[in-house]
Amino acid sequence: MLKETELQTDVVIIGAGVAGCIAALALCDSYQVTLIDKSEMPEERIGECLAPAARRILQQLDLLTEFEHQLATSTPIPLHLHNTGLQISWGQSTPYVTDNLNNPDGFGWRLDRQVFEIFLREKALQRGIHCIWPAKLVHSEYQGQHWQITLAQLQHEQTTNIASQFVIDATGREAHFAKKYTARKQHDRLISCWATVANTIENQLGSICATQNGWWYSAPLPNQRRVLAFQTDPDLLTKDLHRDAKLFTQHAQCYANQAKILDVCQQPITLHGIVSANSTRLECFAGQQWAALGDAALSFDPISSQGIFNAMASAMQLADLMKKLDIVNKIEHDSQLQFKKLYQQQIEQIWHRYLDHKRYFYAQEQRWSNSPFWQRRQQPSSIVV
Structure with missing residues (x-):
């Protein structure tokens, strides 16, 4: 009782x-x-x-x-x-770097x-x-x-x-x-399919990479690991991507920043599933x-x-x-x-x-203007029911 x-x-x-x-x-x-x-x-x-x-x-x-x-x-x-910065491939194929070197509050943190x-x-x-x-x-x-x-x-x-x-x-x-x-x-249905992997590369910048059906994010973590996450909509997610480590790895290796991370890592990735990332x-x-x-x-x-x-x-x-x-x-x-x-x-x-x-x-990325993922985000905001 x-x-x-x-x-x-x-x-x-x-x-x-x-x-x-x-x-x-x-x-x-x-x-x-x-x-x-x-x-x-x-x-x-x-x-x-x-x-x-x-x-x-x-x-x-x-x-x-x-x-x-x-x-x-x-x-x-x-x-x-310390969050030293991001390498971004968004709106163009050549990556560029943003950092906090001139921020009066100093660096932020990767927590x-x-x-x-x-x-x-x-x-x-x-x-x-x-x-x-x-x-x-x-x-x-x-x-x-x-x-x-x-x-x-x-x-x-x-x-x-x-x-x-x-x-x-x-x-x-x-x-x-x-x-x-x-x-x-x-206002949208964005989800994040994420994994972690041993962080064995010297480059400690995070990265963002736009793709046809979403975008990849990667950043070092404090525990000598690195996060890899793919943001997309549920109807555009490759089947079993969040359950199949081999499939997730193959998908990530199609893009240069993620491929560099995975190529030097000799340990298997750890999948953590899907979380909501919508507005x-x-x-x-x-x-x-x-x-x-x-x-x-x-x-x-x-x-x-x-x-x-x-x-x-x-x-x-x-x-x-x-x-x-x-x-x-x-x-x-x-x-x-x-x-x-x-x-x-x-x-x-x-x-x-x-x-x-x-x-x-989102309007800065026009390479896939006919893709449903980008079309949904470049139209006036509406309620998703």
Whole structure:
């Protein structure tokens, strides 16, 4: 029989990924925060980039010194790598290089995403944030001017009921909480079929290579591995590409950058399957004493390289707006309406700026103008149902 526990808090954050942890760390000096996640340990992710501007957010939250100390002391294998740049074959057959040499914030990082999320979780615990994981959200209901959140902690044979003034959904693309209260719109069907391989080449640049039915991405990872990923639409994916390592290798070797990596590697690749990489958004980003954050609100095409930074930056924006309006304590209609209006405007601006940049970037590739993959991305944005 499950035991029941009753808790009270100011803010419940569902999802302890980057967005959820940054929001918790930004809010914990003003409110009692409870941070929840379904997983006891962060999941392994595809190779992730963190933009140089994220340095400012880490500094603001007093995380930068310890983050850089970890980098300096993690030898012989670094926890994260500096992002020195990309070799790009897009819009032309001759590759060109982009880098961060002139960026005032310095280099960004190629993260071990799992290690980075563990670091953020540890900081949340150290700063007195009440953390509950693993715990599954099983019910949410607004009543009596607060939220009742019910969690199942099967590991401890326990049900936890939390009364909270405000809820933040940071559960990623699934938007487990928010999808009950608003619709989710899908703007394309992009998927990523990815694998890792031993990193044995001297060239530590990442690479992007456009092809007729999608594009390849490759980058070094901190664990002396390298990621290889093919982005395409489900109906254009070669059958069994995500299941057959030999087929994946043959497909990758058709393109120069990937061929160089695989030719010098004597070890087999490891396939990791398919993940969603499409552009999605919620119809409404906030409601009565709740808001969605990060991928739960907006998810980006990986060509933008802005997913993690957007999660961090929007978490800081949300925390600032919540504290400025004191929306946790001011629950009357006018205050809630003002918050929803301002937050909706903030995220709508991010979304439309993202769509403009995405459309511009895909329009640079005209070599396969008759290919369905490129045609879909060079037309005015529409909702995919």
